[in-house]
Amino acid sequence: MQEIPDHRRTDRIREALEEMIVEGRFADGERLDEVSLSKHFGVSRTPLREAFQALAGSGLVELRARRGTFVRFPSLEDVVEMFDVMAEIEALCGRYAARRMGPSDRIAMQVALRDCEKAAAENDIEAYYRANHEFHAAIYRASGNRFLAGEAERLHRRLKPFRRLQLRVRGRIQASLAEHGRIFDAIVAGDDAAVSAELRRHIAVQGDGFADLAAGYRATTGGKRTGAM
Amino acid sequence: MQEIPDHRRTDRIREALEEMIVEGRFADGERLDEVSLSKHFGVSRTPLREAFQALAGSGLVELRARRGTFVRFPSLEDVVEMFDVMAEIEALCGRYAARRMGPSDRIAMQVALRDCEKAAAENDIEAYYRANHEFHAAIYRASGNRFLAGEAERLHRRLKPFRRLQLRVRGRIQASLAEHGRIFDAIVAGDDAAVSAELRRHIAVQGDGFADLAAGYRATTGGKRTGAM
DNA sequence: ATCAAAATTCTTGCATACAATAATGTTGAC
DNA sequence: GTCAACATTATTGTATGCAAGAATTTTGAT
Numbered sequence: 001m002q003e004i005p006d007h008r009r010t011d012r013i014r015e016a017l018e019e020m021i022v023e024g025r026f027a028d029g030e031r032l033d034e035v036s037l038s039k040h041f042g043v044s045r046t047p048l049r050e051a052f053q054a055l056a057g058s059g060l061v062e063l064r065a066r067r068g069t070f071v072r073f074p075s076l077e078d079v080v081e082m083f084d085v086m087a088e089i090e091a092l093c094g095r096y097a098a099r100r101m102g103p104s105d106r107i108a109m110q111v112a113l114r115d116c117e118k119a120a121a122e123n124d125i126e127a128y129y130r131a132n133h134e135f136h137a138a139i140y141r142a143s144g145n146r147f148l149a150g151e152a153e154r155l156h157r158r159l160k161p162f163r164r165l166q167l168r169v170r171g172r173i174q175a176s177l178a179e180h181g182r183i184f185d186a187i188v189a190g191d192d193a194a195v196s197a198e199l200r201r202h203i204a205v206q207g208d209g210f211a212d213l214a215a216g217y218r219a220t221t222g223g224k225r226t227g228a229m
Numbered sequence: 230m231q232e233i234p235d236h237r238r239t240d241r242i243r244e245a246l247e248e249m250i251v252e253g254r255f256a257d258g259e260r261l262d263e264v265s266l267s268k269h270f271g272v273s274r275t276p277l278r279e280a281f282q283a284l285a286g287s288g289l290v291e292l293r294a295r296r297g298t299f300v301r302f303p304s305l306e307d308v309v310e311m312f313d314v315m316a317e318i319e320a321l322c323g324r325y326a327a328r329r330m331g332p333s334d335r336i337a338m339q340v341a342l343r344d345c346e347k348a349a350a351e352n353d354i355e356a357y358y359r360a361n362h363e364f365h366a367a368i369y370r371a372s373g374n375r376f377l378a379g380e381a382e383r384l385h386r387r388l389k390p391f392r393r394l395q396l397r398v399r400g401r402i403q404a405s406l407a408e409h410g411r412i413f414d415a416i417v418a419g420d421d422a423a424v425s426a427e428l429r430r431h432i433a434v435q436g437d438g439f440a441d442l443a444a445g446y447r448a449t450t451g452g453k454r455t456g457a458m
Numbered sequence: 459a460t461c462a463a464a465a466t467t468c469t470t471g472c473a474t475a476c477a478a479t480a481a482t483g484t485t486g487a488c
Numbered sequence: 489g490t491c492a493a494c495a496t497t498a499t500t501g502t503a504t505g506c507a508a509g510a511a512t513t514t515t516g517a518t
Contacts, residue, residue: 008294008501010282034469044503046275049471053239053279057286065237066470066509081376085321092317147310237471263499273473278501295479295500 009043014051016041021060021071022161028073028221032061058158076217079162080205083213086159087203089152090136094195097142098187105142106188112138113184120173128173129164135180139187139199165216166209176202238272243280245270250289250300251389253449257302261290287387305446308391309434312442315388316432318381319365323424326371327416334371335417341367342413349402357402358393364409368416368428394445395438405431 017037020026032052034045041048052069055061062072074082097105115131136156140149156163166172179202186194205213246266249255261281263274270277281298284290291301303311326334344360365385369378385392396402408431415423434442 010501011294045470046502046504050279050282050501053282054286057283065240068470078376081374084374085377085380088317088321092314145310145313147307148314151314239471274500275472275474279471297500 009041009047010050010054013041013043013047014054017051017055018058018060021055022157024161024220026071028071030071032069032071034068058154073221076214079159079213079217080210082155082159083162083203083205086152086155087200087205089148089155090139090199090203091196093140093143093145093148093152094183094187094199095192096144096148097139098190098192098195100144101142101187105138108138109135109142109184109187113180116177116180120177123173125167125173129167132167132176132180139183142187161220162213162216165220166212168216169212172212238270238276239279239283242270242272242276243283246280246284247287247289250284251386253390255300257300257450259300261298261300263297287383302450305443308388308442308446309439311384311388312391312432312434315381315384316429316434318377318384319368319428319432320425322369322372322374322377322381323412323416323428324421325373325377326368327419327421327424329373330371330416334367337367338364338371338413338416342409345406345409349406352402354396354402358396361396361405361409368412371416390449391442391445394449395441397445398441401441 017032026032034048038045038048052061052063056063056069059074060072062070064070112131112135116128116135119125119127119131133156137149137153140152143149143152167176179198183195183198183202186198246261255261263277267274267277281290281292285292285298288303289301291299293299341360341364345357345364348354348356348360362385366378366382369381369385372378372381396405408427412424412427412431415427
């Protein structure tokens with residue numbers, strides 16, 4: 001997997017803005033001012049505007065004609081809907097993985113699982129977050145459907161800020177770890193129905209999960225409603 | 230649902246190019262020349278380039294740094310993968326619809342179903358295509374998950390050229406019609422498992438379906454491999 | 459003081475200009 | 489004739505300029 005040099009301001013700025021939005025550096029509904037941002041990045045408005053177009057594609061910003069570009073947080077309802085879909089997509093990946101997984105896929109999952117355990121033992125949330133992502137990404141790839149894996153990755157990325165908050169809930173990491181173990185075992189056993197059920201349960205926002213998400217949601221969005229930058 | 234007057238060249242061009250690509254007016258891998266297209270649309274390169282960024286988001290074109298913008302057809306393998314995912318997404322929509330559908334959703338489906346029958350009776354493939362889309366869109370909406378409905382709609386749109394070809398296969402329309410009937414009945418009965426199974430079967434590319442798709446795929450892409458415009 | 463209309467300022471959308479890189483063509487050595 | 493080095497052309501990426509629309513402020517009537 002070679003890295004393409006890609007020295008294009010448009011791309012650099014798109015990535016930077018994506019990161020900033022996902023990290024919550026802007027308020028919901030905040031207008032992305034072209035001139036101040038172009039000063040901030042040291043570029044002209046042209047690459048900025050191109051980056052806006054790309055960002056609109058992933059739904060991170062909304063382009064309103066003759067009004068400007070506005071960052072758009074999904075509503076709590078949107079997030080719940082996205083988690084519902086994510087749960088099903090993950091379940092689907094897992095079902096395929098249980099049937100199609102190859103040896104290298106198994107190793108990738110095992111490595112990620114080990115990293116999860118290590119991060120949990122050290123109580124390192126950041127590391128757990130990364131290892132968790134890698135575990136799930138390994139399942140996506142093991143599905144043997146690259147389009148599906150891409151969609152799953154995209155959605156996972158979009159839900160990043162909200163999942164992150166869920167992990168901070170007391171005891172969630174230990175529970176997550178146990179779930180990972182069951183998921184992995186079911187995949188290795190080739191029990192696609194079990195994998196599907198475990199993954200759906202692992203991702204879904206139900207019961208306490210919903211309360212945790214709602215609390216986390218308010219924590220993320222609540223503090224930055226008025227404007228910044 | 231008010232329409233916003235969106236007099237922006239970038240948007241107009243994005244839509245036009247999207248249509249042209251989906252309709253197969255470009256060859257696979259063809260470079261979209263900025264100057265000739267800007268002449269063709271009577272605009273400068275700026276809105277064109279912005280449209281390219283937006284199109285890249287939906288995967289219709291590939292932006293290669295310092296090389297240009299190239300239309301990208303999915304490979305046959307890609308298409309099969311996309312249909313697999315589409316089948317699952319539709320099944321999911323149907324499952325939700327069976328449980329959550331309201332009276333207006335039911336009416337929308339019935340109307341679309343009626344239109345399908347009418348188009349089939351008149352052997353009007355174009356009309357059948359539209360009514361078919363409306364029937365499926367009604368199911369998406371009936372799912373009660375707007376995010377899911379949006380994703381389904383997006384994927385449906387992307388598969389448009391390939392589905393169109395499948396419908397031309399002899400007897401396919403009659404079969405499709407019968408399947409629609411069973412899907413509708415199962416939704417009304419609230420039998421989510423049956424809906425799911427029927428939809429999966431309806432969409433999936435398996436057995437003869439695969440052969441039909443492959444033949445259609447070669448028919449679409451085969452003729453335009455070398456370049457146009 | 460309140461509100462509407464006009465004037466002003468700000469911002470977006472687009473065209474154009476120009477620099478940097480890639481593609482193409484040409485020349486010359488062997 | 490082949491191929492490499494150089495020159496030329498074409499094309500992309502970005503900055504800048506300008507016009508049209510939106511937001512804001514000012515003005516004036518009541």
